[in-house]
Amino acid sequence: MLRELLSRWPVVRQIKTGGNGTGPEAMSQRTRTLKPKIEGAKVARSVCPYCGVGCGQLVFHKNNKLVSIEGDPESPISRGRLCPKGSDTFQLHTHPARLTKVKYRAPYSRSWQEIPLEQAMDMIADRVWDTREHTFIEKDDGASVMHTLGIAHLGGATLDVEENYLIRKLFTGGLGMNCISNQARI
Numbered sequence: 001m002l003r004e005l006l007s008r009w010p011v012v013r014q015i016k017t018g019g020n021g022t023g024p025e026a027m028s029q030r031t032r033t034l035k036p037k038i039e040g041a042k043v044a045r046s047v048c049p050y051c052g053v054g055c056g057q058l059v060f061h062k063n064n065k066l067v068s069i070e071g072d073p074e075s076p077i078s079r080g081r082l083c084p085k086g087s088d089t090f091q092l093h094t095h096p097a098r099l100t101k102v103k104y105r106a107p108y109s110r111s112w113q114e115i116p117l118e119q120a121m122d123m124i125a126d127r128v129w130d131t132r133e134h135t136f137i138e139k140d141d142g143a144s145v146m147h148t149l150g151i152a153h154l155g156g157a158t159l160d161v162e163e164n165y166l167i168r169k170l171f172t173g174g175l176g177m178n179c180i181s182n183q184a185r186i
């Protein structure tokens with residue numbers, strides 16, 4: 001009993017193993033059994049959504065859930081580093097205080113009302129489609145243009161590479177929009 005208690009004492013382990021107190025001899029049982037949170041997770045490569053520097057990120061996921069987002073050591077831009085903003089990308093997606101409702105002020109109304117995100121998305125889709133229907137131009141000076149100048153899109157800094165790809169594909173090829181830009185477009 002006493003022997004076992006003593007063997008758990010790091011100083012005793014240090015004396016017995018001849019270690020300098022910075023290796024396994026200084027670890028508690030709990031520390032020895034700790035596992036990294038990304039153990040067993042799959043990883044996908046992405047780019048930090050926040051700014052045009054474009055630091056590389058590794059997105060770890062397990063059972064269709066995000067586990068962690070960390071700097072990508074193989075990125076030639078950032079070599080594993082993320083600034084404080086890029087480091088909180090995981091919280092951007094998972095924080096419980098993330099807003100899930102939308103504030104809406106109806107035309108001529110003086111007050112805001114809260115509506116579900118789904119409803120807001122449907123309203124935006126209806127308006128986009130209506131505007132396209134009313135502004136789509138097939139020919140300009142006899143030349144085929146097949147576009148609309150009635151809608152523009154300005155992306156936010158938190159759009160990632162995959163979202164920007166889909167936006168570009170849908171809005172240009174799909175809807176015929178010309179005016180598309182994004183804060184992190186480098």
Ligand code: SF4
Pocket residue numbers: 048049050051052053054055078081082083084085086087
């Ligand atoms: S916000 Fe920070 S981590 Fe993200 S791309 Fe810009 S510099 Fe890199």
